[in-house]
Amino acid sequence: MFSKLAYSVFEKSIQDYHQFDNVDQPISNPFPKDQFEHLLYHKNWIDTVQWHFEDIIRDPQIDPVAALTLKRRIDASNQERTDMVEYIDSYFLQKYSHVNVKPAAKINSESPAWAFDRLSILALKIYHMQEEVNRPEASQEHKDKCQAKLNVLLEQRTDLSTAIDDLIHDIESGDKFMKVYKQMKMYNDDELNPVLYQNKK
Numbered sequence: 001m002f003s004k005l006a007y008s009v010f011e012k013s014i015q016d017y018h019q020f021d022n023v024d025q026p027i028s029n030p031f032p033k034d035q036f037e038h039l040l041y042h043k044n045w046i047d048t049v050q051w052h053f054e055d056i057i058r059d060p061q062i063d064p065v066a067a068l069t070l071k072r073r074i075d076a077s078n079q080e081r082t083d084m085v086e087y088i089d090s091y092f093l094q095k096y097s098h099v100n101v102k103p104a105a106k107i108n109s110e111s112p113a114w115a116f117d118r119l120s121i122l123a124l125k126i127y128h129m130q131e132e133v134n135r136p137e138a139s140q141e142h143k144d145k146c147q148a149k150l151n152v153l154l155e156q157r158t159d160l161s162t163a164i165d166d167l168i169h170d171i172e173s174g175d176k177f178m179k180v181y182k183q184m185k186m187y188n189d190d191e192l193n194p195v196l197y198q199n200k201k
Contacts, residue, residue, distance in 0.1 A: 002168050003161035006116055009037050010123040013044035018127075023052050036091060043084040044120045050077045051124050075188065081117075082183045088113035089180045092171070102174040108167055111180050115164045122160060126153050 009031075017025065027045045031038040056062070057070050092112045132138065132146040170176035190196040 001161075001165045002112075003119065003164040005037070006040050006119060006164075007123060007157070007161065009040040010044040010120050011127075013041050014048055014123060014127050017045065017048045021052075023049050023056070039084065039088050039091060040116070040120075043081070043088065043116070044123065046077060046081050046084060047117075047120045047124060050074060050081065051128075053077065079185070079188055082185065085111075085113045085117050086180070086182060088116060089178070092168075093178055093180065096171050096178065099172065099174050099177075101177045105175055105177045107179055108170075108176055111178060112164065112168060112171070113180075115160070115167060119157070119160055119164065122153065122157055126150065126157065129153055 012030075016028070016030075027042065029038055029041050029045070031041055053070060053074050057067055057074065062070075089111045129146055129150040133143050133150055135143070138146075167176065171178060186192040190200065
């Protein structure tokens with residue numbers, strides 16, 4: 001099942017990152033470039049680094065100049081994340097291009113890749129919530145609250161995994177079809193963001 005495969009790759013990426021726990025650690029993707037797992041690993045590595053960017057930028061003592069630099073890195077990471085989602089959707093579009101779509105087929109509210117994006121973030125939530133449950137210096141009350149949250153996240157993982165596998169099965173059988181819209185982010189584009197194109201004059 002695609003969801004089980006994806007989640008195992010996401011877990012490996014998260015574990016590999018935390019061997020160093022350094023946002024500047026270069027990615028070392030263990031999967032060949034022609035494998036689907038390569039895209040999944042790369043996608044989650046981006047998410048994992050950005051997770052820690054978001055932690056760092058919330059430090060109340062952060063230097064304002066450093067915060068601005070980090071905000072630029074977060075913006076670039078967001079764009080890279082979106083690009084990876086589009087690469088993953090391209091994989092599915094090609095994989096199922098031969099499918100005869102049934103006349104009554106329906107479109108899903110999100111593409112497979114955006115569903116995998118949610119699963120990738122969920123894997124990070126589960127990893128870090130488990131850390132809080134196991135944090136030695138934390139109070140028992142804190143651990144109990146985090147365990148309750150972790151239980152919900154694990155249930156969500158089951159539900160989301162089922163939904164992903166159902167969606168892919170429906171696409172394979174022609175009961176649903178893919179239609180992917182490119183993310184037309186305007187604020188990064190110096191032709192579309194007024195602040196940027198007015199400064200070019």
